[in-house]
Amino acid sequence: MENKQPKEKLDGKFAFFHATSVSGTAMMIAAILGSYFSxxxxxxxxxxxxxxxxxxxxxxxxxxxNDPMMGLIADRTKTKWxxxxxxxxxxxxxxxxxAVMLWQNxxxxxxxxxxxxxxxxxxxQMTVTMYTMPQMSVLPAHVKSDALRNKVIGYGASATAIMFTVGSSYANSIKGFLGNLFGVSNGWVPLMLILGALSCVSFWGLFATSKEKYIEPLPDRPMSQDLKRILKHKELSPFIIVWIMASMGYGLMFATSVFYVMYYLARPxxxxxxxxxxxxxxxxxxxxxxxxxxxxxxxxQRALTVSVISSSICYALLFFFGNSNFIFLxxxxFIATALASMQNALVxxxxxxxxxYVQFxxxxxxxxxxxxxxxxxxxxxxxVSNSLPLFLLGLVGYVAGAVGQQNEATLFVLNFMRFGAPIITGLIMLFCLRFNPVEKHYDDIQTMKSMIRDHSDDNHEA
Structure with a gap:
């Protein structure tokens, strides 16, 4: 008789805290910084x-x-936890x-x-690295099934969207309300303190509910050897380029929107x-x-391809006709963002x-x-998304606070960075996705994963 392994079930508590840690109030802090910090x-x-x-x-x-440093350190960390x-x-x-320090003057x-x-x-940023690398790493260590992993990623994407919605749209109003409530002139400070306290709940909840089940015992080889063995796989290069482009496209969406409305439309x-x-x-x-x-x-990969093509069509329309009518804009x-934002989660x-692939x-x-x-x-x-718009604006004569008085070069840069650049990043992603090395080994990788045993009952590393 065939020996079937029990079907893996999703741990609801783990899924909740994984989704609300990096993608919870920590993400709202990132959204506020991305939209208003510059x-x-x-x-x-x-x-x-x-x-x-x-x-x-x-x-x-x-x-x-410092991200690769953190990854190497995390992979070699030895604790009873x-x-x-x-x-x-x-x-x-x-x-x-x-977060509190960043909103001071x-x-x-x-x-x-x-x-x-x-x-x-x-x-x-180093703090973000400290929690982002382990958070991404603990998902495949806790969950083996691709379908369940994708569910958890989907929950995180939903949390990200909610936090970005609140942070990008209502941060100024919340800041003003908290400033009046606590009688302080800088409402960013109580807002950051509240968001930080809530992030403690979600990260400590993830600590309590996560298990590192599906990873091999800690090896004795030097950690630099793992990095060399991974980097020799040049076929992983398309992944790296896709990750860069997706991050650029998503970052530009929020980093340039406030500038676009304030100075390109001249409607703060x-x-x-x-x-x-x-x-x-x-x-x-x-x-x-x-x-x-x-x-x-x-x-x-297929979902990402459709997302890039459809959103690029919308961005082209906005580049040429976005300032013709605010309702049209x-x-x-809305349609372009709905089609494009998922790219940052799909990658x-x-x-x-x-x-x-590396384990295979x-x-x-x-x-x-x-x-x-x-x-x-x-x-x-x-x-790139944080510095390039400001660098280009500085080159073409942007004047801070000069609403309705920016020169033509400044207006072109604002329009291009908001709607033209995401088309370019999308086309680069489409090209790189043609060389995904996992596709041809898909069946073999699934067989390998079915043979990985649960290490959660092994002795703790010390």
């Missing part, structure tokens, strides 16, 4: 656009570089501290303020309305369309594909290293 630095603190671009480039580049779980305890505390002059925010932003009074349209489009994308696309198109922006499927070809569990490579690629995309 304008805070230029319009409130008084830094120049080019100096902010330099700050973003340095800090985000370092953030990308496991490799990845211990990092979920201190990370939200540091997150709260740095220290009054140290141009140079002093620049160094203050460089240090604070690097600290924030419509910022909250437009950001609500963008955020609701992202919400529909993650909560409604993502599971439909995965069900209809069967694989993450909002309707087509997470490729992380699990890469982990399985090399026989090693390198969840942290693969997650860190994805993190490195994502941060490189963030570097």
């Amino acid at each position: 304008i805070h630095l230029t319009d409130t603190v008084g830094l120049t656009a080019t100096s902010v671009a330099l700050l973003m480039t340095i800090s985000t580049f370092w953030d990308a570089v 496991g490799r990845y779980r211990p990092y979920f305890v201190p990370a939200p505390i540091f997150l709260t501290i740095f 220290p009054g140290l002059g141009q140079n002093g303020n620049w160094w203050y925010f460089l240090i604070a932003y690097i600290g924030y 009074d419509l910022i909250e309305t437009y950001m609500l349209v963008v955020s609701m489009g992202a919400l529909v994308s993650m909560v409604v369309l993502l599971p439909i696309f995965l069900r209809v198109f069967k694989t993450g 909002c309707v087509v922006t 997470n499927v490729l992380v699990n594909d890469a982990i399985d 070809t090399e026989g090693i569990s390198a969840n942290g290293v693969i997650s860190s490579i994805k993190g490195f690629a994502q941060k490189m995309g963030n570097t």
Whole structure:
């Protein structure tokens, strides 16, 4: 008689805390920073656009570089709680501290303020690395089934969309309400403290509910050997490029929207309305369309392809006709965002594909290293989306606060970075997806995964 393994069931508590940790209030903090932080630095603190671009480039580049370090460290961490779980305890505390620091106006002059925010932003980004790499790594360690992994990724995508909707659309209103409630002039501070406290609940819940079951025992070989064995697989390069492009496209969506409405349309009074349209489009994308696309198109790669093609058509319309009518702008922006936002979640499927591929070809569990490579690629995309618009604006003569008085070159840059650049990143993704190495080994990888046993009852690593 055939010996069938019991069907894997989804742990609801784990799924909830996994989805609400990185993608919960920590994501809302990221959404607020992505949408409003650059304008805070230029319009409130008084830094120049080019100096902010330099700050973003340095800090985000370092953030990308330290991701592989964190992945290697996480894969070799030895504690009685496991490799990845211990990092979920201190990370939200540091997150709260740095999030509060970023919304100050220290009054140290141009140079002093620049160094203050460089240090604070690097600290924030290193904290994000501290929890993101282990969070991505613990999913394939806790869940073996592709279908269940995709469900958890889908839950996280939904949480991301909700947090981005609230953070991008209502942050200013919430900030003002909390400022009045607590009698403080800077409402960002109580908002960051509340979000940080809630992030502690979700990360500590993930620590309590996660198990590292499907990873090999910690090896004696040096950790640099794992990195070499992974990097020799040049066929994984398309994954890296896709991760960079997806991050750039998603980041530009939020990093340029406020600038677009304030200066390209010259309607700062419509910022909250437009950001609500963008955020609701992202919400529909993650909560409604993502599971439909995965069900209809069967694989993450096919769903990603359809998403890129359809959203690029909308972006082309917006590039040429977006400023003709605000209702037209909002309707087509909503459709484009609903079709495009899922891309940032769909590329997470490729992380699990890469982990399985390395385990199939090399026989090693390198969840942290693969997650860190994805993190490195994502941060490189963030570097571009955070700094390139400001760098270009600085070159063409952008003047902070000059609503309705920007030159033609500035207006072109704003329009291109908002709607033209995502078309280019999408076309690059489509090209790279043609070389996915997992496709031809799919059946063999599924057979390998069916033979992986549960290590949760093994002795704890010490």
